[in-house]
Amino acid sequence: MGAMAIRTEGLSKYYGSVRALGDLDLEVAEGEVVGYLGPNGAGKTTTIRLLLGLTRPTAGRAEIFGLDCQRQVVEAHRRLAYVAGEASLWPSLTGAETLHLLGRVQGRVDVTYRDELIGRFDLDPSKKVRAYSKGNRQKLILVAALMTRPELLVLDEPTSGLDPLMEQAFRHCVHEARERGQTIFLSSHILSEVEALCDRVGILREGLLVEMGTLAEMRHLSALTVEATFEGPVPDLSRVPGVGSVEVEGHVVRCQVRGTIEPLLKVLAASGVQELLSREPSLEELFLAQYGGSAGTEDTPAHAG
Amino acid sequence: MQAELAIGPPASAGRWPATVVARQTARKAVRSGVLWGYVFGLYLATQALAYASSYKTVSQRARLAKEFGSNAGISALVGPAHELQTVAGFTVWKCLAVLAVVGAVWGLLTGTRLLRGEEDAGRWELLLAGQTTRRSAAAQALAGLACGVAALWTVTAVITVVVGRSSKVDISAGGALFLAVSVVAAAVMFLAVGALASQLAATRRQASAYAGAVLGVSYALRMVADSGTGLGWLRWASPLGWIEQLQPLTGPHPLALLPIAGLTAVLGLCTVRLAGARDLRGSTFPDRASSVAHTRLVFGPSGLNVRLMRPSVAGWGAGIAAYGLVLGLVAKSAGSAISSSSSLTRALSRLGAIGAEAYLGVAFLLMAVLVAFVAAGQISATRAEEAEGRLDHLLVRPVSRSSWLAGRLVVATIVVLAGGLTAGVFTWLGAASQDTGVSFASVFDAGLNVVPPALCILGIGAFVFGVWPRASGVATYGVLVWSFLVELVGGIVGLNHWVLDTSVFHQMSAAPAVSPNWTTGGALLALGAMAAVAGGTAFSHRDLKGE
Numbered sequence: 001m002g003a004m005a006i007r008t009e010g011l012s013k014y015y016g017s018v019r020a021l022g023d024l025d026l027e028v029a030e031g032e033v034v035g036y037l038g039p040n041g042a043g044k045t046t047t048i049r050l051l052l053g054l055t056r057p058t059a060g061r062a063e064i065f066g067l068d069c070q071r072q073v074v075e076a077h078r079r080l081a082y083v084a085g086e087a088s089l090w091p092s093l094t095g096a097e098t099l100h101l102l103g104r105v106q107g108r109v110d111v112t113y114r115d116e117l118i119g120r121f122d123l124d125p126s127k128k129v130r131a132y133s134k135g136n137r138q139k140l141i142l143v144a145a146l147m148t149r150p151e152l153l154v155l156d157e158p159t160s161g162l163d164p165l166m167e168q169a170f171r172h173c174v175h176e177a178r179e180r181g182q183t184i185f186l187s188s189h190i191l192s193e194v195e196a197l198c199d200r201v202g203i204l205r206e207g208l209l210v211e212m213g214t215l216a217e218m219r220h221l222s223a224l225t226v227e228a229t230f231e232g233p234v235p236d237l238s239r240v241p242g243v244g245s246v247e248v249e250g251h252v253v254r255c256q257v258r259g260t261i262e263p264l265l266k267v268l269a270a271s272g273v274q275e276l277l278s279r280e281p282s283l284e285e286l287f288l289a290q291y292g293g294s295a296g297t298e299d300t301p302a303h304a305g
Numbered sequence: 306m307q308a309e310l311a312i313g314p315p316a317s318a319g320r321w322p323a324t325v326v327a328r329q330t331a332r333k334a335v336r337s338g339v340l341w342g343y344v345f346g347l348y349l350a351t352q353a354l355a356y357a358s359s360y361k362t363v364s365q366r367a368r369l370a371k372e373f374g375s376n377a378g379i380s381a382l383v384g385p386a387h388e389l390q391t392v393a394g395f396t397v398w399k400c401l402a403v404l405a406v407v408g409a410v411w412g413l414l415t416g417t418r419l420l421r422g423e424e425d426a427g428r429w430e431l432l433l434a435g436q437t438t439r440r441s442a443a444a445q446a447l448a449g450l451a452c453g454v455a456a457l458w459t460v461t462a463v464i465t466v467v468v469g470r471s472s473k474v475d476i477s478a479g480g481a482l483f484l485a486v487s488v489v490a491a492a493v494m495f496l497a498v499g500a501l502a503s504q505l506a507a508t509r510r511q512a513s514a515y516a517g518a519v520l521g522v523s524y525a526l527r528m529v530a531d532s533g534t535g536l537g538w539l540r541w542a543s544p545l546g547w548i549e550q551l552q553p554l555t556g557p558h559p560l561a562l563l564p565i566a567g568l569t570a571v572l573g574l575c576t577v578r579l580a581g582a583r584d585l586r587g588s589t590f591p592d593r594a595s596s597v598a599h600t601r602l603v604f605g606p607s608g609l610n611v612r613l614m615r616p617s618v619a620g621w622g623a624g625i626a627a628y629g630l631v632l633g634l635v636a637k638s639a640g641s642a643i644s645s646s647s648s649l650t651r652a653l654s655r656l657g658a659i660g661a662e663a664y665l666g667v668a669f670l671l672m673a674v675l676v677a678f679v680a681a682g683q684i685s686a687t688r689a690e691e692a693e694g695r696l697d698h699l700l701v702r703p704v705s706r707s708s709w710l711a712g713r714l715v716v717a718t719i720v721v722l723a724g725g726l727t728a729g730v731f732t733w734l735g736a737a738s739q740d741t742g743v744s745f746a747s748v749f750d751a752g753l754n755v756v757p758p759a760l761c762i763l764g765i766g767a768f769v770f771g772v773w774p775r776a777s778g779v780a781t782y783g784v785l786v787w788s789f790l791v792e793l794v795g796g797i798v799g800l801n802h803w804v805l806d807t808s809v810f811h812q813m814s815a816a817p818a819v820s821p822n823w824t825t826g827g828a829l830l831a832l833g834a835m836a837a838v839a840g841g842t843a844f845s846h847r848d849l850k851g852e
Contacts, residue, residue: 055849088693089698097599102698105605105702
């Protein structure tokens with residue numbers, strides 16, 4: 001691991017006695033792609049606004065490439081680009097004027113790449129911002145961020161309002177950025193997006209970071225789902241070590257296994273198993289497990305991975 | 306596929322979600338209506354009281370009536386004079402045309418702000434996602450505006466009735482109520498004009514420009530009708546002419562209320578119909594949605610600021626130039642007619658001012674208010690950039706907060722300075738065309754003299770923006786209106802000097818009647834600068850705040 005692109009120490013934000021973010025210790029290495037998950041109000045946007053110096057922490061500190069997020073804002077911002085989920089821009093400017101302005105303010109634009117992005121996102125830059133749909137405004141700020149080829153991309157629900165085709169284009173851009181060694185911090189509640197793009201994932205709950213790790217590490221903590229079909233009667237699996245949540249449906253049994261699968265395999269082999277399916281938990285299942293299934297109803301990217 | 310977040314009803318929807326647009330519009334319109342009701346009422350009151358105390362004898366009043374009763378130039382500007390030998394006649398002549406224009410401007414700006422502005426800001430989208438249709442939302446907004454008018458009329462009427470009871474003024478309660486109706490009638494019609502323009506245009510700015518054009522044409526028609534060229538019938542072609550026909554106090558003509566009510570009703574109906582027939586955020590007139598990129602100015606935050614404010618600054622500039630020109634044109638005759646027994650002119654002539662310069666010295670108070678409005682507008686625009694989230698796009702890039710705010714304040718200072726210079730130069734042009742005999746230097750200095758109070762208000766606004774951002778608009782306009790009212794009332798009823806000193810306009814000398822006091826001007830500038838620095842520091846250390 002190289003230097004840290006993002007580092008926070010005990011970063012906290014309270015509004016009165018309400019905790020928006022509590023005691024966040026976060027490290028994102030250069031070149032990493034990190035997903036930041038949580039339901040609405042969990043503190044994702046609060047974290048990002050603290051990293052960008054738009055709000056002041058109640059306690060703790062944050063650094064971007066070793067630069068203090070409050071005191072060295074301008075230097076830190078030279079090296080990053082940010083995309084918000086809600087793009088409110090100057091309605092009387094055209095798309096091209098907006099890109100020109102934001103490029104000049106940033107001080108660095110890869111013009112060839114910008115034109116390529118405009119084509120890829122199917123954007124008409126001659127239109128005035130007020131004539132753009134929400135999705136088109138979102139594409140505009142995505143292009144504005146990506147065209148500067150920043151060392152760090154901070155994305156706060158960047159694909160809100162994009163159609164599936166454009167979401168594909170976005171994923172393609174993130175892959176490219178990652179290959180170029182750019183660091184990406186992606187806050188989202190679209191789990192399939194995070195699962196497809198990120199090396200590591202953090203899960204926030206009520207302002208606290210409750211889980212942080214690679215998907216593999218997180219899966220390890222969670223259970224493996226096994227589905228077995230038998231010719232004859234279904235054996236009793238509830239006593240097998242490590243097995244839980246057993247559900248029987250005719251000749252089919254579904255259960256979850258923690259730890260080693262060997263004891264289960266032995267029992268299954270002895271009972272004439274006809275078909276055996278096993279799969280790792282999807283990010284959605286990890287997420288729902290973290291939230292006890294209550295927060296998962298609004299995002300349902302049905303995944304069987 | 307991602308699931309869109311469900312948007313719940315806004316927190317303030319309360320128990321009657323179906324009328325939320327009406328209530329939200331009414332809340333804002335009433336707040337503004339009450340404030341302007343005080344301005345209207347106190348303006349009427351001070352003019353009536355000033356006349357009563359300045360022109361005490363019959364002969365003084367007769368002289369005034371003779372001088373102004375038949376002055377075609379002044380008639381063209383503010384309408385014909387009737388019964389200038391009475392308090393009632395003078396008050397109507399002095400106030401009706403002026404307050405009609407002020408009311409019309411208030412009406413068109415409020416109408417477009419609360420209809421098109423709210424829609425542009427996306428607030429109607431949330432409301433219309435519920436059970437309200439576009440047509441019903443427009444009707445509700447009109448009902449809300451009506452509440453604002455009711456507030457404006459009530460405050461104006463109460464003050465007028467109270468002042469009318471004074472033995473010196475002696476205006477009957479009925480007469481005072483009708484005077485209040487006449488004074489707010491223009492506001493009513495132009496609220497409706499603004500509401501209709503909000504349906505036709507694609508942006509609030511465009512809507513305001515359309516409504517402003519209607520006001521301009523109305524004023525021009527009335528001006529021609531009153532210029533004594535035999536085109537008096539044209540008065541019936543102009544909404545401002547109808548107001549003149551009402552002739553409150555001197556010869557009331559309630560029938561002229563018919564076209565006023567009729568126009569308002571027709572405009573209201575068209576507003577509701579058109580609102581139903583177009584898309585949300587769409588326009589009835591075709592909108593130029595595309596344009597060639599003009600990148601000359603959009604090189605950074607300050608250039609962007611200049612580009613965005615150009616149209617509104619041009620509008621204000623034109624208003625200041627026009628007002629200056631009018632002041633200059635009438636200065637000679639107004640100055641010569643001001644009775645030497647007027648306590649104000651006596652006070653001014655003790656300082657060596659006579660005639661036109663004395664008149665301009667008094668009239669430049671309104672010029673100072675106009676320029677201060679430009680300054681206050683800069684603060685609300687600054688706050689709007691933050692509140693509506695556009696500032697985020699700049700501050701997440703290598704732009705520091707202090708440089709952004711300082712850039713805006715520098716541009717605002719230049720705009721205010723240009724406003725002062727415009728005032729001076731155009732007033733002189735008007736005056737010189739009539740051989741008034743006031744020197745360029747004195748009028749130019751008078752233009753510069755209105756700059757320090759405006760910059761002081763700008764600084765105070767910047768302070769509030771830094772410390773208490775959500776109050777910046779209210780507080781800045783509050784200081785402005787307070788200062789104006791204190792100065793207006795203080796001139797008539799000898800207020801305590803501690804109260805008078807809270808008015809930034811009280812600190813300004815009455816140039817060109819007396820030469821500007823650059824020391825107090827400098828003190829106002831220093832106060833504004835200190836406030837701005839404190840505000841800038843606070844802004845650099847606070848959270849950015851949305852609405």
